[in-house]
Amino acid sequence: MLKIEEIQEIIKLIDKSSINEFIYETNGTSVTVKKSADEYTIQQPAAVTAPPVIQQIEKPAEPVVQEQAPQIAAAEPATSTKKTVDYDYEIVSPMVGTLYHASSPDSDPFVQIGTKVSSNTTVCIVEAMKLFNEIEAEVDGEIVEILAEDGELVEFGQPLFRVKK
The missing domain is CATH 2.40.50.100 (RNA polymerase II/Efflux pump adaptor protein, barrel-sandwich hybrid domain)
Known part of the structure; x- marks a missing residue:
């Protein structure tokens, strides 16, 4: 399974490239990163029975009108304001x-x-x-x-x- 830092690095690489969609499948898990005009989405289906596959789909050539910061729709670590618990x-x-x-x-x-x-x-x-x-x-x-x-x-x-x- 990919760690959040690895997913963030993939998002950065896709953002800089012309790739519109990236799918990574291994050990029954799939991570899909899609780039659209305004956001990224990451989907993780419960199980996949296919063997490991990495697939790249090239984005069609089109002019970019406005650059926007990538947004992660899922798997983003939440910043919490939890207080520290005293434990031994x-x-x-x-x-x-x-x-x-x-x-x-x-x-x-x-x-x-x-x-x-x-x-x-x-x-x-x-x-x-x-x-x-x-x-x-x-x-x-x-x-x-x-x-x-x-x-x-x-x-x-x-x-x-x-x-x-």
């Missing part, structure tokens, strides 16, 4: 997989902000290769921040929760 420990993902906050879609989440946990309290499940792995808190304390969304793909070592001892 981060619970991190021990593997790559999909995070679930509850044992089933209609169940309550294992923990929420403010939940008191002990070292053996299950805080979430990470599914990897159809195996559901319960993740434990490993410390005694209180959940002060939840860093990953339900159903989100998480990486090895990615912080999931912050705990105040």
Whole structure:
């Protein structure tokens, strides 16, 4: 998967070139960047079964009347005004997989902000290769921040929760 910095670099290169549309597909994911008179759009479909393909479509020769700064319609990092949370420990993902906050879609989440946990309290499940792995808190304390969304793909070592001892 491309990182946001790589996507931004692609946008800059396309902006300077005569390319009107750029499609990048790999590992079941597709990123499409289209240049029009007033904006760029980036689309990421859920899954693609085709082998990796890079396709360039040349823009027809036409005069440019007005230059406008590129705008990203999706995948733009949001600037947030979140206040800093005081914590002593981060619970991190021990593997790559999909995070679930509850044992089933209609169940309550294992923990929420403010939940008191002990070292053996299950805080979430990470599914990897159809195996559901319960993740434990490993410390005694209180959940002060939840860093990953339900159903989100998480990486090895990615912080999931912050705990105040």
